[in-house]
Amino acid sequence: MFGVSGTQEVTKLPESTALVSAADIDAALTRISSVIAATPLQYVDRLSTLTGAQVWVKREDLQVVRSYKLRGAYNLMVQLGADERAAGVVTASAGNHAQGVAFACRAMQIPGRIYVPRSTPRQKRDRIRVHGGQYVELIALGETFDDAAEAAREDVTRTGAHMVPPFDDPRTVAGQGTIAAEILDQLGRAPDAVVVPVGGGGCLAGIATYLRERAPHTSLLGVEPAGAACMTAALVAGAPVTLPEIDPFVDGAAVRRAGDVPFAAIER
Template sequence: MVADLRETSARPTTDDLPVTAETIETAAAGLRRYLPPSPLQYSRAFTAKAGCHVHLKIEGVQPTRSFKVRGALNKLIRIPPEQRAAGVITASAGNHGQGVAYAAAAFGVPATVYVPDNANPLKVQAIKRLGGRVVHFGRSYNEAYLEARRAQEAGDATFVHAFDDPDVVAGQGTLAVELLEQLDQLSEGVDTVLVPVGGGGLISGIARYLEARRPDVQVLGVEPSGADALSRSLEEERLVTLDHVATMADGLAASAPGPLTLRIARACVDGMIRVEESEMLRAIRLFFEWEHLLAEPAGAAALAALLYHHTPRASERVLVILSGANVTDDVMVRALRAR
């Protein structure tokens, strides 16, 4: 785990960031028309296992079974209607594409989603069911992204970035607004929030909001050891692009954070944890066996960090973000066999 980033002398100010607590709260108000709050549950099983108080924020029940729909909807809400009518275009490993297709359907506009050739077929099918047009291109998210950018420049559709966009980050940050409201209703508090990290949109939104409204809360990011671009970028205090990404967690398989998400992370994130593939598989199995719910590898990464890396105080109150449930059958079989 990275040393406490709050102790880093180079930790920048939040004053000039384009995402604020107010923009996140505005996004939360806008999303209430489209999305009910996702469940926040106290887990007796994981509390006993981890030796601390554990709440689970379960994003796998969102309409697209992932938190990504938050950012996509907020982006489309923020696009002027006449511009939005021309449609939207994006690149995605799967979950963001579903979110964009869902949001486009909500506004009755066309959506085109570029995906790499090896994209999760279940996620691709879901994008099509939601009305999105899918274009396969390249062997990686980055190749699909560059082709989508070229297509967008040749037309009138608005590009919806998977993570490095202020409106998308604000949309993902609505999860933090929601969890604080839910904790207040339960008369509960929180000391640490564990957040899975791909390109950094989710952790940027959550950390930005909590830094402003609850600065006493520690926000820790979680990455696969084979896709640890944000960890390396924070350690080296520069944007690091990985030459190779190796993880089954397609939702976390970003080769680099965005310039915006890295800026926010440097100012607001308190530390990072790397997890192994086998740990995510075991976390998927335990989540299924103990809570009878599904998580994909990206969705289970934060739970893996709690179980195998985070060393909590006995009275610590830890909130784990279960970010998505779009797990393939082969990964689920592997997880059920993992010990």
């Protein structure tokens, strides 16, 4: 349970916020299946013994970019038209989404500029450069993801490039939701509960959407850093809020404000 304190800026949810369906997620899985790995669902004996339950872990660390973020990035970028690809793409990321975008840029030969906070670990920066090769320019600035996101938005306004959001886009959410489709297929039944990490909310929203329609009796637990609990704050306020400050220790989930699209899906 995460508490919410301090003064937060509440942002009204846009009336036109698009929702994602399980059918969208199935279509995304078909679209990206030749690129992503259907990562194994691994039984963990130690955790099962400790909890008295059967605990399985979805090994998204075995993706080529070492996280699930490739799913959403590729699902969005593969749907871009020729003019959008020619204009190039821009994104902001704490590091994992950036690797997914970089991989997609190289695979589809799309030029990209990737903004990350200066706190992004060197290992992640190096992997972004490896995955993107000559197609990607990496820019590190600011202290948090939100600083990088603001710079990315300014870039899009200035250059006309296409933004590839790490969580606040239906195509990104649908891509992340393919994890749930694989879990149901690999387990062969609906699990009692699924535990999901939360940053901006894209992965949680995608998995929640799929389970709501295909396994409605499965419980879903979102886990976010106590020092960056933006989704908890949004649920308490009834809309996404901007946290006045966050602890960037968990760099991959250090987000000040949950996305509109994920929030709409989760609130539903």
